[in-house]
Amino acid sequence: MPQSLIFRLFLLITALLLSSCGEVEDTRPGQPVKQRQMAFKEIVKAFEPMGVMLRKDRYDADKFLPLAEKLVEKRDAPWSHFAPDTHYPPSKATADVWQQPEAFTKDKQAFITATDALLAAAQSKDKAQVAMAYDKVHEACKTCHKQFKER
Template identity: 25%
Template sequence: MNKTLWTMGALVVMLLSACGGQNETKPADAAQASAATSAAPAGSANASVAERERLMDIFKDASGTMGKMIKGETPFDAAAFQAAADTMAENADKPWQHYTEESAKESPDAKPEVWSKHEEFKQAAEKFVAATAALKTAAAEGNLDAVKKPFGEVGQSCKACHDSFRVED
């Protein structure tokens, strides 16, 4: 069981590391990052892509913090885990609105299926939102055993979406 959880945790970290670009936003910096504005005009395709990439970076960083604890690379810190889970859950419903038809031409990482199979994409996003909410609730228990399964479920929702809707390098 522990090896399976470790493997799932490693998979989550690996998958989420592929979510974003080169930018790194730490969960503690999420509020500051959300106040940042893009150089692209508001409402433009480039601004949509930049915003969803920024949000994916937040997920990647929060997952990385939690994944290190799940894998035992860093000691479990209930408050830090809760903060990362909160950050992820609070932002879980935000990137999807930035997958606009206009941004399709500007997005080398999104498969055309994001737009051609929009209902499936929407369902994948809803699964992610539900999984992050469950992780946030589990994190409130304050112990490592309570968060292992929900953390793995977040990773599974990421993987399923990436497999169907993200161009992998």
């Protein structure tokens, strides 16, 4: 077999394999997995810029407060999409969400409480309070992800 044919065959096989690695689509009615994933992305869009401000020592209270308000506004959106029959691909949730609903609810409530505290700190405009409150929200996210999200 000529080298150029082998090379073309290799490229074709590689392209086919890579195209099959795409994200699985949520085709269920109402797309609950997709809805909760999109809701979490909206939360991150509010949360991450706050972290960048704090990590890069660029805290601006007047820019931080609207982000904290947006985070609180978006924080409730994902939870209703964790119905009992929604543990299927493309979900990144672990089965523990449904097997340990009390623990999942406890972590969700910790996140909500932490975001309330972050909003209050942002309203105070005190950078030290804001940084501590931000860290508590971040810790609440990590705690929940550790048990309830696939790595």
